[in-house]
Amino acid sequence: MYSSFSKAGLAVTFSPTGKMLLSEAARLQALFGFKLYLLHVGEKDEVTRQRLEHLVEENIFPKEVEIVWLEGEPAKAIVKKSKELELDLLIIGALEKEKGLKNIMGSVARNIMRNCHCPVLIFTKPESERFGFNNIVVSVCYDGKGEEAARVAIEIARHDHPADFTFIKEINVPGLPSVVFDSGSTYETGSMKKELIGLEKQKIKFFGLELGLQEDEFQNEVLYGVEGWECLNYASETNADLLVVTMGERKLSFIDRIFAHDLEFLFERIPTNTLLYK
Amino acid sequence: MSHNEIVIFLVAISIMLFFARFLGEVFSKLKQPAIIGEIIAGILLGPTVFGNLMPELQGTLFPQSGNVSLVMNGIVQLAVIMLLIVSGLEVNLALIAKQGKTAVYTSTLGMVIPFVTGFIPFYFFSDAFGAHDGDNLIFALFMGTALSISALPVIARTLMDMNLLKSEIGVIIIASAIVNDLFGWIFFSIIIGMISSGGSANYLTQIGGIFLFLAVLFFIGKPVIDRLVPRIQKNYSYPGSILSFIFIAGITAAAITEAAGIHAIFGAFMIGVVVGDSSHLKEETREIIHQFVTNIFAPLFFISIGLKVDFVASFNPLLVSIVLVLAIAGKVIGSGLGARLGGMSHPEAMTIGFGMNSRGAMEIILGILALQAGIINEEVFVALVVMALVTSLVSAPMMSIFLARIKKFENLSQIIDPGLIIFTAQAEKTAIIKELVGAVSAQAGVSSGKMYQEVMQREAAFAPVIIPGLALPHAKLDVKRPWIAISVNPKGYIYSEETVEPVYLTILLISPKDKPELHLNLLAGIVGAVGEEDAISRLTETTDKAAIAAHFKDRT
Numbered sequence: 001m002y003s004s005f006s007k008a009g010l011a012v013t014f015s016p017t018g019k020m021l022l023s024e025a026a027r028l029q030a031l032f033g034f035k036l037y038l039l040h041v042g043e044k045d046e047v048t049r050q051r052l053e054h055l056v057e058e059n060i061f062p063k064e065v066e067i068v069w070l071e072g073e074p075a076k077a078i079v080k081k082s083k084e085l086e087l088d089l090l091i092i093g094a095l096e097k098e099k100g101l102k103n104i105m106g107s108v109a110r111n112i113m114r115n116c117h118c119p120v121l122i123f124t125k126p127e128s129e130r131f132g133f134n135n136i137v138v139s140v141c142y143d144g145k146g147e148e149a150a151r152v153a154i155e156i157a158r159h160d161h162p163a164d165f166t167f168i169k170e171i172n173v174p175g176l177p178s179v180v181f182d183s184g185s186t187y188e189t190g191s192m193k194k195e196l197i198g199l200e201k202q203k204i205k206f207f208g209l210e211l212g213l214q215e216d217e218f219q220n221e222v223l224y225g226v227e228g229w230e231c232l233n234y235a236s237e238t239n240a241d242l243l244v245v246t247m248g249e250r251k252l253s254f255i256d257r258i259f260a261h262d263l264e265f266l267f268e269r270i271p272t273n274t275l276l277y278k
Numbered sequence: 279m280s281h282n283e284i285v286i287f288l289v290a291i292s293i294m295l296f297f298a299r300f301l302g303e304v305f306s307k308l309k310q311p312a313i314i315g316e317i318i319a320g321i322l323l324g325p326t327v328f329g330n331l332m333p334e335l336q337g338t339l340f341p342q343s344g345n346v347s348l349v350m351n352g353i354v355q356l357a358v359i360m361l362l363i364v365s366g367l368e369v370n371l372a373l374i375a376k377q378g379k380t381a382v383y384t385s386t387l388g389m390v391i392p393f394v395t396g397f398i399p400f401y402f403f404s405d406a407f408g409a410h411d412g413d414n415l416i417f418a419l420f421m422g423t424a425l426s427i428s429a430l431p432v433i434a435r436t437l438m439d440m441n442l443l444k445s446e447i448g449v450i451i452i453a454s455a456i457v458n459d460l461f462g463w464i465f466f467s468i469i470i471g472m473i474s475s476g477g478s479a480n481y482l483t484q485i486g487g488i489f490l491f492l493a494v495l496f497f498i499g500k501p502v503i504d505r506l507v508p509r510i511q512k513n514y515s516y517p518g519s520i521l522s523f524i525f526i527a528g529i530t531a532a533a534i535t536e537a538a539g540i541h542a543i544f545g546a547f548m549i550g551v552v553v554g555d556s557s558h559l560k561e562e563t564r565e566i567i568h569q570f571v572t573n574i575f576a577p578l579f580f581i582s583i584g585l586k587v588d589f590v591a592s593f594n595p596l597l598v599s600i601v602l603v604l605a606i607a608g609k610v611i612g613s614g615l616g617a618r619l620g621g622m623s624h625p626e627a628m629t630i631g632f633g634m635n636s637r638g639a640m641e642i643i644l645g646i647l648a649l650q651a652g653i654i655n656e657e658v659f660v661a662l663v664v665m666a667l668v669t670s671l672v673s674a675p676m677m678s679i680f681l682a683r684i685k686k687f688e689n690l691s692q693i694i695d696p697g698l699i700i701f702t703a704q705a706e707k708t709a710i711i712k713e714l715v716g717a718v719s720a721q722a723g724v725s726s727g728k729m730y731q732e733v734m735q736r737e738a739a740f741a742p743v744i745i746p747g748l749a750l751p752h753a754k755l756d757v758k759r760p761w762i763a764i765s766v767n768p769k770g771y772i773y774s775e776e777t778v779e780p781v782y783l784t785i786l787l788i789s790p791k792d793k794p795e796l797h798l799n800l801l802a803g804i805v806g807a808v809g810e811e812d813a814i815s816r817l818t819e820t821t822d823k824a825a826i827a828a829h830f831k832d833r834t
Contacts, residue, residue: 142795142798143794144794173444174373175430175434175448175452176434176443177367177368177565178433178434178568179438186565189565192443198806200802202801202805203795203801203802206798210798212739225561226557262372265557
């Protein structure tokens with residue numbers, strides 16, 4: 001059977017969240033059938049080994065699980081090992097928001113999200129007994145990567161049967177409010193927005209159909225506003241439990257953190273469990 | 279103010295507002311920037327026309343000194359600050375940060391080259407152009423800045439009228455114009471600072487002050503404003519409270535920068551930038567602010583220019599021509615070259631060059647401030663105003679010329695070819711698709727067998743009858759550009775077992791594999807054009823292929 005992921009890693013800790021993450025990983029392993037590597041940063045001693053093994057035994061893993069010991073700065077070590085192991089998915093836990101300077105300088109989770117070579121599934125709200133995602137929101141990107149991300153979402157949705165499965169697209173016309181400045185009317189800008197939203201709705205519909213979905217299998221929503229920001233608000237407002245977003249080719253720099261746009265908003269605030277596809 | 283003075287002041291304001299708005303609307307109706315009408319209204323009411331015909335009445339209504347003039351100046355000063363807050367709101371820093379190298383090259387060269395073309399001649403020949411003695415450097419720096427600035431509102435309007443606002447070219451122009459505005463105002467503030475500091479030893483302190491203000495604003499002010507904006511919008515009366523907040527912040531910052539010797543406009547502009555950058559600021563709020571400032575303060579400001587300056591007496595044809603030539607050459611060559619280096623084709627680069635060329639309102643604000651500060655005289659000011667108006671006027675027609683030469687095959691009007699429209703009596707899906715494939719395959723350079731196979735494979739994946747009467751078979755193949763062929767069967771036929779209603783139009787779309795979004799755009803565009811009321815009956819009743827093609831052309 002085709003599966004999007006064959007090798008996945010899980011950054012494991014001994015916190016209560018860490019335990020729940022293992023449970024989530026076990027469920028996903030049943031879905032995708034990947035080999036799971038437990039990545040632990042810390043000294044390899046007998047006590048820790050036993051604790052880790054005990055954690056593994058608490059869950060039912062349908063496929064192979066291997067413990068990998070790492071040393072050094074956690075984010076760097078995990079990113080490096082993910083590449084060496086040629087993982088195609090990395091699962092981590094993260095806080096919804098980082099405070100103050102950490103937000104600018106980056107926490108472990110944020111650094112992994114930025115620098116990992118493969119898709120990262122970030123759990124901000126892990127559960128120990130999840131039966132499936134119930135509200136999946138996919139922020140649509142029309143390029144090849146975006147299509148792959150949507151295919152993964154469809155794979156999850158076909159398994160989990162969420163109550164809501166929504167494709168959303170954010171659109172924005174730079175300079176549109178300025179038109180009002182030079183003798184334009186809000187009626188004019190309003191009708192332009194309406195027209196663009198209509199066109200975009202058609203595009204999302206075709207996007208879904210092209211990926212083999214039936215019309216009644218997904219909803220579509222077009223959000224006019226700040227790109228990268230509106231999808232986060234939508235995910236929060238609709239209580240989505242999985243958000244799927246695609247990361248573009250361009251590496252974001254420090255400048256992007258100050259003048260935040262697109263994914264930078266996500267790094268500032270992760271509204272829910274998020275699959276960052278890249 | 280005495281009772282009489284109050285009456286004169288109120289009458290003057292209402293006359294100014296009436297004439298400015300009236301002529302502004304007239305120019306809008308003529309599809310020209312409203313600001314041209316507003317300035318002409320000032321010329322009519324000012325010393326140039328009204329003052330010449332009825333000097334006494336003009337002098338009573340619009341006095342150049344005394345209490346009425348003082349209050350009027352106060353209002354105009356406030357109007358400039360408001361205009362700068364609004365201009366700042368439109369500086370979308372994220373748009374700049376996320377634009378690729380094309381916007382970076384376009385904005386950089388679109389600023390540097392006009393700056394140089396402005397600076398060099400005015401530095402070496404400033405006496406001939408009317409600079410004040412000893413002010414050569416400041417005058418030349420100002421002229422460089424004045425020639426390198428762009429006017430976002432006029433540009434946005436032109437792009438919208440030309441249906442380019444959402445296009446790649448449109449976004450590059452907007453992003454580059456924003457960069458030019460931002461740096462233009464920073465440069466101008468430095469120049470003003472140089473004057474008020476009065477000596478070269480103090481230049482560095484002034485520049486240091488500007489950067490200190492920027493640092494405090496971005497690292498402390500911005501996070502605070504970002505937290506305040508959503509709270510104000512949520513917890514207090516909307517939109518009243520957020521409007522008040524923006525203007526209070528803008529005017530306070532203006533006061534701070536003025537006190538620091540930079541210039542009030544700089545603080546106002548930068549507050550606009552920071553507030554506008556907040557993702558929490560509602561789009562609706564922006565439009566309300568625009569409406570408020572555009573319809574009340576902007577007309578008062580632009581009409582006041584004509585009231586102060588005699589355009590006929592200060593019109594120096596040689597100077598006007600020189601400024602005009604330098605401005606157009608510098609901007610079009612600079613921005614065009616930047617766009618070309620950024621990877622755009624020659625006609626695209628020229629379209630961008632002329633798109634960036636509009637100076638409009640920004641130039642005039644810059645000019646009047648320079649006139650007030652004594653950097654330039656009235657002759658130079660008039661030349662700048664004429665240049666601002668002419669560049670705004672020629673922008674759209676010049677862009678159209680080069681736009682027509684761009685062949686990118688990205689919209690239906692460029693792709694649909696009457697030669698690929700077939701009237702058929704066939705009433706069977708596979709036969710019709712074969713006909714369409716036969717028409718397209720040779721031109722697209724793909725074998726008809728392969729194309730047919732790909733199309734039929736898609737057919738199996740999902741039903742292509744999206745709206746009643748239209749079937750839309752399609753495929754993505756290794757082709758260089760998209761192809762569309764249309765088959766018309768006026769009697770209709772049953773497309774497949776699942777479809778009940780007959781299909782009259784079968785449109786085959788073949789798109790390049792590497793452009794997935796273009797494929798979706800075209801699918802959505804076709805559905806939009808055919809989905810209009812009566813479109814199917816209109817398209818099937820005619821036998822004129824050109825008319826069918828025109829139906830799609832009209833809508834893209």
